[in-house]
Amino acid sequence: MGLIRIFLLxxxxxxxxxxxxxxxxxxxxSVQLLSEGWRFSKxxxxxxxxxxxxxxxxxxxxxxxxxxxxxxxxxxxxxxPAGGFFPGGVGWYRQxxxxxxxxPGRRSFIVFDGVxxxxxxxxxxxxxxRRPNGYVSFVHDLTAYLKPGDNIIAVRCDNANxxxxxxxxxxxxxxxxxxxxxxxxxxxxxxxxxxxPKLTNDKxxxxxxxxxxxxxxxxxxxxxxxLDPSGVVLKTASTKAVQAKPGQTLQLETDITVxxxxxxxxxxxxxxxxxxxxxxxxxxxxxEDVAFGIRSFEFNAPKGFFLxxxxxxxxxxxxxxxxxxxxxxxxxxxxxxRLTELRKLGVNAIxxxxxxxxxxxxxxxxxxGFLVMDEFFDQxxxxxxxxxxxxxxxxxxxxxxxxxxKRDRNHASIIIYSIGxxxxxxxQPQVAFEWAKRLIQVHHEIDPTRPVTQALFRPNVTxxxxxxxADLLDVVxxxxxxxxxxxxxxxxPTRKILGTENTHEVNQWVAVRDHPEYAGQFLWxxxxxxxxxxRWPTIGTGSGLLLSTGLxxxxxxxxxxxxxSLPMVKIARRVATVGQNVVEPVFGPGAAPADQPAQxxxxxxxxxxxxxxxxWSPANRESHTETLEIYTNADEIELSLNGxxxxxxKRHADATPIVVKLPFAAGSLKAIAKRDGxxxxxxxxxxxxxxxxxxxxxxxxxxxxxxDVAHVTVTLVDDKGVRIPDxxxxxxxxxxxxxxxxxVDNGNMQDHDPYQASRRKLYDxxxxxxxxxxxxxxxxxxxxxxxxxxxxxxxxxSIPVKPAAALVPLRSF
Numbered sequence: 102m103g104l105i106r107i108f109l110l111x112x113x114x115x116x117x118x119x120x121x122x123x124x125x126x127x128x129x130x131s132v133q134l135l136s137e138g139w140r141f142s143k144x145x146x147x148x149x150x151x152x153x154x155x156x157x158x159x160x161x162x163x164x165x166x167x168x169x170x171x172x173x174x175x176x177x178x179x180x181x182p183a184g185g186f187f188p189g190g191v192g193w194y195r196q197x198x199x200x201x202x203x204x205p206g207r208r209s210f211i212v213f214d215g216v217x218x219x220x221x222x223x224x225x226x227x228x229x230x231r232r233p234n235g236y237v238s239f240v241h242d243l244t245a246y247l248k249p250g251d252n253i254i255a256v257r258c259d260n261a262n263x264x265x266x267x268x269x270x271x272x273x274x275x276x277x278x279x280x281x282x283x284x285x286x287x288x289x290x291x292x293x294x295x296x297x298p299k300l301t302n303d304k305x306x307x308x309x310x311x312x313x314x315x316x317x318x319x320x321x322x323x324x325x326x327x328l329d330p331s332g333v334v335l336k337t338a339s340t341k342a343v344q345a346k347p348g349q350t351l352q353l354e355t356d357i358t359v360x361x362x363x364x365x366x367x368x369x370x371x372x373x374x375x376x377x378x379x380x381x382x383x384x385x386x387x388x389e390d391v392a393f394g395i396r397s398f399e400f401n402a403p404k405g406f407f408l409x410x411x412x413x414x415x416x417x418x419x420x421x422x423x424x425x426x427x428x429x430x431x432x433x434x435x436x437x438x439r440l441t442e443l444r445k446l447g448v449n450a451i452x453x454x455x456x457x458x459x460x461x462x463x464x465x466x467x468x469x470g471f472l473v474m475d476e477f478f479d480q481x482x483x484x485x486x487x488x489x490x491x492x493x494x495x496x497x498x499x500x501x502x503x504x505x506x507k508r509d510r511n512h513a514s515i516i517i518y519s520i521g522x523x524x525x526x527x528x529q530p531q532v533a534f535e536w537a538k539r540l541i542q543v544h545h546e547i548d549p550t551r552p553v554t555q556a557l558f559r560p561n562v563t564x565x566x567x568x569x570x571a572d573l574l575d576v577v578x579x580x581x582x583x584x585x586x587x588x589x590x591x592x593x594p595t596r597k598i599l600g601t602e603n604t605h606e607v608n609q610w611v612a613v614r615d616h617p618e619y620a621g622q623f624l625w626x627x628x629x630x631x632x633x634x635x636r637w638p639t640i641g642t643g644s645g646l647l648l649s650t651g652l653x654x655x656x657x658x659x660x661x662x663x664x665x666s667l668p669m670v671k672i673a674r675r676v677a678t679v680g681q682n683v684v685e686p687v688f689g690p691g692a693a694p695a696d697q698p699a700q701x702x703x704x705x706x707x708x709x710x711x712x713x714x715x716x717w718s719p720a721n722r723e724s725h726t727e728t729l730e731i732y733t734n735a736d737e738i739e740l741s742l743n744g745x746x747x748x749x750x751k752r753h754a755d756a757t758p759i760v761v762k763l764p765f766a767a768g769s770l771k772a773i774a775k776r777d778g779x780x781x782x783x784x785x786x787x788x789x790x791x792x793x794x795x796x797x798x799x800x801x802x803x804x805x806x807x808x809d810v811a812h813v814t815v816t817l818v819d820d821k822g823v824r825i826p827d828x829x830x831x832x833x834x835x836x837x838x839x840x841x842x843x844x845v846d847n848g849n850m851q852d853h854d855p856y857q858a859s860r861r862k863l864y865d866x867x868x869x870x871x872x873x874x875x876x877x878x879x880x881x882x883x884x885x886x887x888x889x890x891x892x893x894x895x896x897x898x899s900i901p902v903k904p905a906a907a908l909v910p911l912r913s914f
Contacts, residue, residue, distance in 0.1 A: 128282075129378065129388040132913055135211070135278040136163050136807050138196055143168055145191040150223035150255040156195045165807075167217075168192050169260070169272035170428025174853050176637045179263035183486055184270065185632040185640040189260035192273050196254040198280070200247060206386075208283050209243045210290070211254065212914055214276035214459055217429060219259040225252055233493040235270060236422070236456040236477075237501045238508055240281075240290045240914060262488040267479065268421055269632030269641070271429025276459050277807070281913060284386025286315040288379055289350070290914040291507035295375050295393040296550050305362040305395045309338075309375050310354035318347040324378045324385075327357050330371040335359065342380075353379075364409045365394025365513045367449050370470035372513060389913050394467065394513025400552060400576050400597040402590075406516075406620040408472075414613065415472060415621020416664045417450030418443060418646065419602060421630035422458055425649030426844035426856035426871060428631075433461050433808035433908045434800075435871070438651045440469055443627050446646055446657050447664025451514075452601065452623040455479040455522035455556075457505045461808065464909035466514035474554070474601070474623065475509055476519035477502060481536050483525040498536070502543045508914075510548040518544050518551055519601065523558035523580060530568055537573050554578035556601035561585055566592060576620070583612035583619075590618050605644075605656060607756050610663055614756070624660070629850065641850035648848030650869045651812070655713035662732040663756060668781035670738055670774035673713040673758075675728040714865070716826045717770045717786035727765050730758040735774035735781050743768040790819035795832070795885050795896040803840065803881065804905030805874040810843065811900050813870045815885050817863055817893075824866045833860045833886050834870040839879035839902045844871045874902045 140159035148154050174186045213222070218235030221228065225248065229241040246252075260272045292312035299306035309325050322342040327335045338355045345351055363371045372392045379387040399407045406415055420439075424431030440451075450472035453462075457477055466473050481498070484491040502520075509515060520540040526533040537555070544553045552575030557565055560579060565571045566589045578601035579586040590598050600622035603609045613619045629645040641649070646657040658671035719727065731738050733752055740748040740761055750759040767788040774782040796818045800811040815832050817825045828849070836842045836859075844856045847864035854861065861868045872881055879902045886895040 129284065129385045130287075130913060131282045132911055133280040134807065134911065135196065135280055136165075139164055139166070139274070140195045141166065141168070141273075142193045143190060146193050149193045149195065149257070150221075150228070151226050152251075152253045154195075159193075159195065162194075164194070164274040164278055165276050165430035166194075166273050167271040167275045167428035167430040169270070170426075170430075171857055172855050174640055180632075181264050182634040182636060182639075183264035183267050183632055185268075185634050186637065187269060187631070187640070189263050189272050191261055192258045194256040194258075194274055198252040198254060200249055200252060202249055203247060206285050207244075208285050208287060209247060210240050210281040210283070210914075211243055212238070212240050212279040212281055212290070213274065214238045214278070215457075216256060216258055216274050216276075217260065217271050218265065221257045223253075223255040233497060234490060234501050236458075237504060238276075238457070238460065239504065264486040265488040267485055267489075267633055268630060269423050269429070271423065273430075275429040277461070277912075279912070284379075284381065285317055286313065286319060286321065286345075286379065286381045287387040288312065288377070288389050289314050291504070293375070293377055293389050293391050293511070294548070295391050295511050297395050297397075300362070300395065300397050303361060305359040307357045307359055307373070307375070307393075307395070308354065309357070309377065310352055311377055311379070311389070312350065312352055313345070313379060314350050315345040315381075316348060318345045318349065319381045320383070321345050321351070321353065322380045323353045323355060324380060325355055325357065326376040327359065328374040328376060330363060330373060332374075359395065362395045365396040365467075366409055367413075367470040367472065370394070370468055370513070372467060390910075391511050392464075392467065392513075392910070393511050396513060398516050400517075400599070400620055402595050402597050403618050405617050412617075413449075415450045415599070415623075416447050417452055417472070417474070417621060417623035418448050418627030419452040419454035419623050419625050420627050421454055421632075422456065423631045425629070425631070425848075426846035426869075428856075431459070432810045432873075433465060434810045435651075436462055436465055437469070437908060438812060439628055439647060440465065440471065442647055442651055442653065444469070444471075446653075446661050447666070448627065448646075450474070450621065450623065451627070452476060452519070454602075454626070457509075460508060460912055461909050463509060463512045463514060464912075467512055468909065471514055472516050473512070473514040474517050474519055475505075475515045476522060476556070477505055478521040478524070481521060481524050481526045482532060483528070485525065499539060499543055502540055503547060506544055506547040510550075515551060517576060517599075518548075518553045519578065520544070520553060520555050522556040522602075524555065527557070527560070527563040527565055527570065530563070530570060533570060534573070537570065541573060552576045552597075554599060554601065556580050560589070572596070581609070583609050587612060587616060587619065605659070607659075611756055614663070629848065634850070638851050638853065640853070643850055648864075649850075650814075650846050650848045650867065652814070652848065652867060652869075655715040658713075658715075658732040659758060662734045662758075665734060668735050668774060668776065670731065670733040670735060670772045670782045670784050671715070672740075672770060672772050672784050672786055673715055673730045673732070674717070674719070674786075675730060676712050676714055677728070714826065715786065716789070716824065717768075718789040718823075718826055719765060722765070722767065725765055726762055729761045729763055729770075731761065731772050732758050733772075733774045733782070735776050737775050739773045739775070741771050741773075742766060787821065787823045789823045789825040790821070792817055792825055792827070792830075792887075792890060792893055793820040794818060794893060795887065796822065797883075797885060797896050797898045799883070799898045799900055801900070802905070803872065803874050803900050803902050805877050805902065806905060806907050808908050809874070809905065811872045811881070813872065813883050813885070813898060813900075815863075815868050815870075815896070817866050817887070826866050827863045828865065830863045830887060830889060831860050832863060832868050833888055835859065835884040835886075836870075836872060837882045837884070838899075839876035840872050840874040840881035840900075842870045842883075843873045845869065846871070872900065876902060877904050878902060
């Protein structure tokens with residue numbers, strides 16, 4: 102039955118693609134996700150780009166797909182600590198597109214949002230192109246090579262030479278693939294740019310400009326419908342018809358006025374849409390819908406950052422692009438879960454570290470109200486690891502930058518671009534000046550509406566503030582060393598300054614809090630990530646506010662006390678030594694700082710501090726003293742142990758936590774936070790007893806959509822529901838019904854068990870399973886048990902599977 106089901110799925114996929122390609126005759130533009138029906142082979146295969154090649158024994162996969170996350174991790178994998186000791190290697194993908202008949206006057210494209218890395222693409226044995234950078238989206242025109250019948254797409258990924266990045270990169274077609282059909286005369290990929298050059302509270306001018314490619318010429322015009330956030334058409338505008346010559350590329354543009362516009366904001370992320378139709382001789386030959394936000398923002402030298410006219414501190418975090426257990430092929434629901442948790446901590450901004458993200462991630466930021474620093478490069482001409490992008494930078498940097506700015510420029514969330522992180526070329530000013538000017542010019546020419554920064558590293562060493570380099574940037578960004586960037590502002594008060602990467606240390610927060618000129622900061626990091634691991638057996642970096650599971654680290658309590666507008670209090674316990682009960686390794690600003698030579702990165706040790714835990718269940722239950730930290734944004738706290746008050750403390754003006762040393766006694770530890778003498782928040786920790794049951798929580802719904810998954814979290818608790826901080830017990834997830842477990846995780850960056858499994862050790866008492874639906878209706882029932890604890894009963898949770906819209910709309914290009 103399994104083989105029959107696979108065959109039927111493949112047949113249905115081929116028919117759907119065939120019908121989509123055939124149905125474009127009377128449709129200006131059609132878009133088809135190309136996610137199913139792929140065949141995959143790990144390792145190099147001679148002749149795999151040829152149409153007659155037999156791929157029947159290749160594995161069937163859906164894309165996005167990451168073959169690196171399948172592991173196994175091993176100390177001798179060439180990726181080393183930079184890549185988290187995951188395997189790379191060469192991979193091949195093939196897809197069959199069936200076309201009943203070619204449609205005259207139509208053009209067909211294939212769009213890859215990201216292929217990791219050094220990818221080559223063929224159709225019917227014809228090489229379409231190569232792209233070294235795995236983070237870049239790219240488009241190939243298939244029109245000249247299509248034929249009636251079967252058409253073979255082949256993709257080769259080459260990740261054999263490692264390390265090629267300083268963190269986990271994944272491998273394969275790990276982002277979306279789409280087929281796009283247009284008229285021969287069409288809007289070029291990412292060719293429509295929507296801006297709001299004039300904006301007040303009462304009125305906005307929306308400017309729409311599209312770049313048109315016209316192989317056949319003709320009279321061309323744009324018709325633009327403006328839709329409000331509810332989808333109602335507000336206004337329609339058209340350009341005058343322009344006579345285009347065959348082969349000409351031209352710009353068509355128009356303005357639309359919006360009265361009483363709704364402003365996109367972090368608390369009100371409303372999006373308008375321009376529905377653009379391209380008319381050739383009066384007939385629609387292409388169309389494109391572009392979502393955008395009406396908002397104003399400004400970086401002001403003495404006063405910081407403003408959004409829609411109000412001062413706003415940027416409370417940002419850096420994020421790498423992996424999703425933990427799912428690797429680099431991250432369903433959007435994983436990001437939604439993570440961003441939701443970060444927002445609870447007061448985070449309002451994301452730095453894409455240090456590369457282009459998937460376009461739908463930016464769509465999600467638009468819709469959730471996050472500000473974004475859109476960053477592209479971690480190196481220019483000088484390498485950080487042996488096989489990184491520096492090998493390709495001179496030949497590809499300007500083209501990659503241009504494509505990415507075109508792709509991203511309509512996102513309401515993006516407030517600034519970054520042309521690089523800790524770029525070593527600044528040690529050679531002549532080289533750095535040349536490339537900075539070239540990259541900034543590309544940004545400004547394609548998108549003049551946003552400023553450009555760079556994450557400078559040790560600028561006082563390379564004299565960036567004295568030799569004029571920093572002043573090439575619209576906004577000066579610096580990693581760490583807050584005193585230096587504040588001094589740079591004093592040196593030249595016209596400088597706009599931003600913390601592009603900052604540690605969790607209190608002094609780095611206070612520098613932002615107490616200086617209005619300091620626009621904000623991007624904490625390193627928001628979520629733990631794979632790679633940049635230090636030394637074996639660690640496979641990732643524990644610098645996040647969240648674990649890779651999306652669960653909060655106790656270190657997040659401090660950020661919550663600084664950034665949350667809601668009253669809060671949280672208790673954490675400092676563990677004096679690294680041992681079995683330790684759950685929070687703390688890494689540097691990176692286990693292998695970027696200023697270290699490549700060989701040092703391979704042996705760099707993770708730097709541990711005394712970690713925080715959120716429990717009152719130490720391994721040692723004998724008489725001893727515990728160190729507690731209480732985090733609050735209230736005026737004062739009262740701490741009690743088993744009903745007896747043990748401390749009354751005022752909140753510290755210097756933003757440090759309230760520290761209480763307390764003899765351990767089993768029972769209840771409770772913190773009460775007060776404002777003006779009134780209780781506004783409480784937190785309680787209890788000593789855990791014997792394991793009694795499994796506590797489950799799960800997402801409430803799930804659909805079969807490509808980007809949708811559901812999370813089930815299991816926690817081992819005693820008979821009172823108190824979490825047991827267990828790091829060794831294995832739990833097993835058994836899925837029944839209309840779906841399956843696609844990955845398991847616990848957040849432990851020293852756990853080498855495979856993520857694609859149904860069993861996982863607990864970590865701090867928790868583990869998660871990630872589920873995907875395989876039908877459009879029904880339910881998934883998940884049974885969770887502890888094989889080694891027969892006295893702990895099995896727990897069950899059911900998740901309904903329902904038809905649902907995509908988390909974000911399907912993109913055209």
